[in-house]
Each structure stands twice: as C-alpha cells, then as structure tokens.
Amino acid sequence: MAKTQTLYVERFSVFQRFIHLLIIISFLTLAVTGMALKFAMEDWAVQIADMFGGFAVLGALHRFCAVITFFYFFLTMILLYTTWKDSGKNIFDYILDPEGLVPNLNDAKEMIQTFKWFFGGKRPYYGRWIYWEKFDFMAVFWGIAVIGSSGLALWFPEQFSRFFPGYWLNIATIIHSDEALLASGFIFTIHFYNTHLRPEKFPLDPVIFVGSITLDELKHERPREYDQLVASGELDKVSTRRAPASWLKRLASVFGIFVVTTGSILVVSIILTMFKYIQQH
C-alpha cells in the first residue's frame, strides 16, 4: 500500500467487505434469474433466459445463490457474535448500543432533521450508521427471513406440503416474488441512490470494496463518529497513512459500476413493465 500525506480511516474490515461481495454476487444473480421468471411474458425476460441458456439454468443459478445467501447470513451471525465478544458488553447493551446498527429514537430525530436539511436546514450530526444504512442492514434480516423461508418452501414443495397445506405454496409464491420485487427494487433504486448515485457520490462510493475513507470525509459525513473518536482518543489508533491500493480502487470502480449498471437496467425494465401493466388495467 502506498503511503500518502492523507489520513485514512478503516470503515469496513476485510471480512465485512467479503460478506458484502457475497451479497452483491448472490443478490444480483438471484434478482436477474428470479425476475426473468416473474416477468417471463416480457421480451427482456425471454432474452435473459436465452442468454443464460434456458429457465433450467436460471433455476439452478437461483438455488446456488440461495445457498450463498444462507451462507453469508451465517457469516453475518459470526461477525455479530465476534464483535459482541470483542465489545465486552452484555448482549442487551450490545444490541441496544446507541451507536450500533439497531434503529433507535435518535434515528427518528435524525430523519426529521434530514428532511429539514433537504429544505435548507443544517446537515444533521450523523454518526457511524445513518438511519437509511440501518434500514438497509435490517432489511437484509427480514428479507432473508421472508424470502428465504418462502423460497425454501418453493424449492422443496413436496416436503413442505407434508407439513403444510399444498395451497400455501401459492401464498409462498406471492410472498416470495413480491418481497423479492421489494428487495431488488429497493436495492437497485433507493440503496443505489443513497450510496452511489446521488450527486455527492456519483457514480460510485467504493468504500465497501476498498474499506477505508479519508479522515476529511469522515469528519464531513459522520461528524458524531469523528468527534467520538477524538473524544475517546482512539482516532490516532484507527487512522493510517496507508491509502487503498490503486489496483483495488480500479477493480472496485469497474466491478462496482458494472453491478450498479446491471441492477439499474433490471430495475428500469421492471419499472417500465409495471407501468405497462398499470396502464393496461
């Protein structure tokens, strides 16, 4: 790593970045293969199936990426367990840590302040995790719970129907596909915008790939975290002159922009299709 005059602060560990990479690959594949089936009557879906070599290939990839999803869910549990152990807190204090990932009252206040900021107020005194980031993180949990359980039912319908009525599979289909529409629609529009596509970051915020941001960025974007680091005297410990490697930055840009573009194309196709349906009915 090249040494520079600029100070960097690590925001995501290698393990966290690896988990997010797994999420990207599996989520994008699940979305593309799943939406091709959900919108099978559309030309773009037919083209996706042709490109992959048929619906059976889509199905195989979808299930493979489902396995990756359960795997990264498991890795996330390990991550949370180790950070809990490292924090030295009891489980409740860890979960309800005001600077943790669980939404709290301060987030509601910040949200109101944010809306005020949109209309010309002061930029809120954001901490390490802003409420829309917490929403993204929590969404993965209920998303996996809902999409994962309904998906397993649809993956093993004969076994599922030994314990539940067969027509629940119809319900599972609606839940699975609409929750997936919510999840991919959300990630490919709201998350992409909040994180990458908004003018301040456009076209990509590479932090999830390169791991660190500059101290200046931290001070500006997350002043509360910066002040906390200064107050606790930890700033010197976490800051470094090691800039992310340039190959990593380049790779991050290429991969990140490819993923953001692919997701955007898919979501535009979906939105246009939905508009068509709404017009028809």
Added chain:
Amino acid sequence: MSHKDTLLSRAGTSLVILLSALSLTAGSAFALTNDDCLGCHSDKSLTAQKDGNTISLYVDEATFKETVHAGNGCVSCHIEAEVAGDEHPFPMSPVDCSNCHDEVANTYSKSAHGVAMAKGDKYAPKCKDCHSKHDILKPEDPRSTTYPLNIPYTCGRCHQEGSTMTATHELNKHNITQNYSMSVHGKGLFEDGLIVTAVCSSCHTAHDVQKASEPTSSVNRNNIINTCNKCHVGIVDQFKKSVHSPLVTKTDKKLPVCIDCHTDHSIAQVHEKDFRLIIAKQCGNCHEHQTETYLETYHGRASMLKGGERTAKCSDCHGSHNIMPAHDPKSSINTDNIVKTCSPCHPKANLSFTTYLTHATHGDKEKYPYLFYTFWAMTGLLVGTFGFFGLHTILWVPRSIIERVKAIKNGH
C-alpha cells in the same frame, strides 16, 4: 439355304404381316391403330402452336405401354381423330375422361375444383393436371403423379405459396405446402418415405376436394373426426368417450375437434417443443380463464422461457384425448388419481401437495381470498416502502446537488 428357299420364306413372312394388319383393322375400313398415330406422334420434334405457345405433340410409346391405359387405343380418348381418319383437325376438342370415368367425373364436378372449372376459372385443375396425359400410372407406381410420395408435389404445383394460383385466388390458408413438409405427416413422408402417412388427398380426398366451410367437406369441422379416424382409430375411440365428445357432453357451445388442438397443415409431433409450447394457447381458445391463471403460476411462467417446453402443460395433467371431468373416477385429476398424475415430475408428491392451485390467481377474491389478501398486503408494503423512500430520495436530489457544488467550490 438355297436362293429359292429364301424367296419362299420372304413371301410367307410378307403374307403373315399383311394378314395381321388386315385382322387388326377389321370392322372399319378407316379405323386408326396406335401405330397409325405413332407414325406421326413418335416424332420427338413434332410440335404445334396453341394459344401462342409451342406445344410438343410427341407421345412416348414405351412409357404409354406401361400406363393404366396401355390397352386402350389412342382413339378411345381422342375420338375426333378416329372420325377424321388420316388427317385429324387441329386443335382437337379436349379429351373427355367422363366417357369412361363417369362416377369420378360426377364427384369432381361437385368439388371445389369442378365448380371453379364450371365458372371458367382457368386455374382450375382438369384431370390431366393431376394425372398427366399419356403417363398415367397406377397410384402404387413410384413414378405416378398420384403416388403418395409425389402427391404433395402434384398439388403443390398450384398450392405452393407464391404460385400463380395462390397469387390470384383468395385463400384462407397460407404456406400450406411448407407447413405440411414441417408437420409430423410431412416429415414422415419426406424424411422417412413413409407412404402410409397422410398426404393431401388422405384428408382432402382426391376428387371430392371441397372447402372446409362446405358441410360435406371431408375437412369440415363436423367431419374432421371421421377423416382422422381413417388412420387414428384408437385415438378417436378414446376421444369419443371423453368430455370433449358430443356423445358425452351435450352443449350448445363449440366442442373441440382434432384440428383445434393439433392444427391442420402444420400438425406437430405431440412430444416436440413446437407442439408443447402451443398447448396452453390452443386450450385457451376455449378455456381462456384457465390458461390465463395457469400462466400466472410457476408452470406457466417457466413455459414462456427457453426450455419451457419441459414444464407441465394442460395435457400433462388433464390428459389429451381421454380428458374426463374431475369428478369422474377415470379423470387424471380426480382425487384418486391426482398424486399419480403429478408424480412423473414430482416423484415425492403427496395428497397435500396436490392441493397446490395450478390455476391460482390473486385476482379472484371470492374463490381465493387468502391469495387476494396476501397480494394486496404485499402490494401495500411495496407501495408504502417505495412511497416513503421515493419521496426521501426525490427531496434529497436538489440538496445533494448543492452539496456536490459546495464540495467542488471548496476544492474537493
């Protein structure tokens, strides 16, 4: 042999020839023999002008002797020539096959071809257009224009898309010969030389060709089952006992016949992709709601993508020629049989599994309330989430632009 013997022998031979010739022409002083005709017509260069075209008047004797008419004299068809004797008039009036083939001629006169002919349609086929003139061989002869392998070509001369006939007539069906050659019948004929396969005349008849709209046509909806039954006896037997048979279901509504599901000229092999992919559409012509709701389920959705011919189609669950109403114990979707029906694709199927709604729709509140409410709850969740965050994002855009501009001004 001496010179005298030779002379005697020659005289004898001449006498035999003379007597033979006399005996052949016995009964009519001017009667013409085939040899008389061939005296001129065996000349390959013999031509005449007719309607501005040069036509050949050559007759190949060797071929003619193999035809079904080999035993007939030329004049039995070309009557005018017989009357005229040595030099017959030209042109002569057309040969009238009905002099001998009166029954066939009668049938033909009532057919679409015959009616067109009577109306003066110059493209209407005469006997010779299908059967040729001096080359009429038995239909069993591979060289015959009416040999099964040749019939599509014989009919195709006029009925092939792009011919003068198709260009000048308003026809309901198009590309019929191309479609036929791609069909299960056509492939059997052209690829395997299967002469018992259906050719044009098998369904349309040879001389009684009528438009499908004619009630007496062999390809009219009301007669088509009997026409297919000429070969597909076992299938028709099954069909007659099924829910689609007019013998079983008494209704004013249109009941399907063979061509409604299988189509006509492009009829495909049932296990082939082409056919499997159109089943839902074919059944949907009558069972619209069932097809629509089927297409909403996994089976239907996947069927629209590449490889989709593999997923369950209407006939995989309901059967085809033997379809029975669900309450009938013989029905494939009867509770007693349904697990077996699902099991070729779902080997671990059980009775609870079979309560999966293969024609489910969330649009029917009365019939599927739980699907209806699930759908609308999910839709509410989507609308709510996107509504809030959409607004959040839209309001953020101008602020974010301002922030970016500020950052640029500050040198970042």
